[in-house]
Amino acid sequence: MPKQIFAKLIKKEKLLDNLYKFSVEAKEIVNIAKPGNFIEIRINENLDPFLRRPISIYNLDKENGILEFIFQVKGKGTKLLAKKEEGELIDIIGPLGSGIFKLEKIKNIAIIGGGIGIFPLYELAKEAQADGLNVNTYIGFRNKDLVVLEKEFQMVSSHLIVTTDDGSYAKNGFAIEYLKSDLESKQIDAIYACGPLPMLKAVKQLAENKNIPCQLSLEEKMGCGLGVCLGCAVKTAGSPKEEPQYIHVCKAGPVFDSKLIEI
Ligand SMILES: Cc1cc2nc3c(=O)[nH]c(=O)nc-3n(C[C@H](O)[C@H](O)[C@H](O)COP(=O)(O)OP(=O)(O)OC[C@H]3O[C@@H](n4cnc5c(N)ncnc54)[C@H](O)[C@@H]3O)c2cc1C
Ligand code: FES
The missing domain is CATH 2.40.30.10 (Translation factors)
Incomplete structure (x- = not known):
């Protein structure tokens, strides 16, 4: 409560x-x-x-x-x-909010964040590392002036990739490209992402193509934060048995199984 x-x-x-x-x-x-x-x-x-x-x-x-x-x-x-x-x-x-759902029997996770979306991922990485998981972290920023928390994420990750869109610091390009390439050689049992919508869409697609469980944290516009104002609705993906419907990010999320929502 x-x-x-x-x-x-x-x-x-x-x-x-x-x-x-x-x-x-x-x-x-x-x-x-x-x-x-x-x-x-x-x-x-x-x-x-x-x-x-x-x-x-x-x-x-x-x-x-x-x-x-x-x-x-x-x-x-x-x-x-x-x-x-x-x-x-x-x-x-x-x-x-619901927070991250703990998955059973996983050993290797990938955490991917962009910009201010990296903040909610730190506690996840910290707790996952303390639980003995291998934490592969990919954090992306627009340029070197916006890079933060590199040392902090280093401490809670077994493998850390920092990227800048313009190549002005660390690796050049989008964080997802490095995750995609690592998936060719590394075992990853679950992916967790938070960041700008285009990044989340790309992560959702990648995870679903590779059949890897994936949780996305959405930062929808919010009013009340308590499920009352209806300001934060997103559409569910639906299924053969269930019509798509609108759910509240503030109550049902902000973390969702990527397969549950349409973004
Ligand atoms: C679940 C969640 C977690 C967030 N975590 C962080 C965080 O850790 N660090 C951080 O810097 N920002 C975070 N944000 C975004 C942050 O809430 C907005 O930047 C902030 O509300 C802007 O308020 P403002 O009054 O300065 O801006 P204004 O633009 O003046 O805000 C006007 C209204 O729009 C809402 N709003 C504006 N932008 C956003 C946004 N991106 N997301 C949600 N509501 C918005 C405000 O709550 C307010 O009701 C998060 C948003 C959500 C939904
Ligand atoms: S923010 Fe009001 S219902 Fe979600």
């Missing part, structure tokens, strides 16, 4: 221009959260902006009850959030 708490901001770090990492005291949420969950943040007591903003959980420090999230300043809400200072309380509801 999600909790609403006032979490103390204990560390604020600027990772890049317009990109912040917040560490908050949130024992009640940390105790029950799992990889792939997200939180909804109320930006202001005066309800302007009115809607909470959804942000993924980046890291769960279970020992100390610390929750970390990373956000990019985009519009009004995140601009105001970035102004919060250490010591302030932040109104948070979480954990929300």
Whole structure:
């Protein structure tokens, strides 16, 4: 059951221009959260902006009850959030969403993320590594100025590929090309992806062609985050037995079996 708490901001770090990492005291949420969950943040007591903003959980420090999230300043809400200072309380509801589904009997996973989509994948990689899985990670960025968390992902991956679209840092091109090529020689039992829609579409196709179970984390526009406003509907793929229908990313997702949804 999600909790609403006032979490103390204990560390604020600027990772890049317009990109912040917040560490908050949130024992009640940390105790029950799992990889792939997200939180909804109320930006202001005066309800302007009115809607909470959804942000993924980046890291769960279970020992100390610390929750970390990373956000990019985009519009009004995140601009105001970035102004919060250490010591302030932040109104948070979480954990929300289904989170990642644990698969049984897998040994080798591939994690692929692009841009801000890499944040929810860190806790997954960390927990998978702690469970003894081989974690193959592919993270892509537009250019070298946007590369973040390389060291952090290195620590939780057995194999890490970093790419930039323009080749200005690390490997040149899209992360999926390197995953595709590794699939020719490596055993991969499951794929997890989060990032821009074109990337997710390509990962879905690749996984389904290769018959590898795949989970996608969608970052649909959201209003309430609680299944009430209908702002985040996506269409299911349907089946011979079932007509396609609309489901809520905030309740049923944001993580889905790739075969379940049409994107
Ligand atoms: C499940 C989920 C997890 C997310 N995790 C992260 C994360 O870890 N880090 C990060 O930087 N961003 C993340 N986002 C995107 C983030 O929620 C938006 O960037 C943010 O809501 C923008 O708010 P704003 O007020 O600054 O921008 P505005 O554009 O002013 O926002 C206006 C409205 O649109 C909604 N909105 C705008 N862009 C998005 C978007 N991309 N996704 C969903 N709603 C949006 C806002 O919630 C708000 O209701 C996530 C989105 C979802 C749905
Ligand atoms: S965000 Fe309101 S129903 Fe999903």
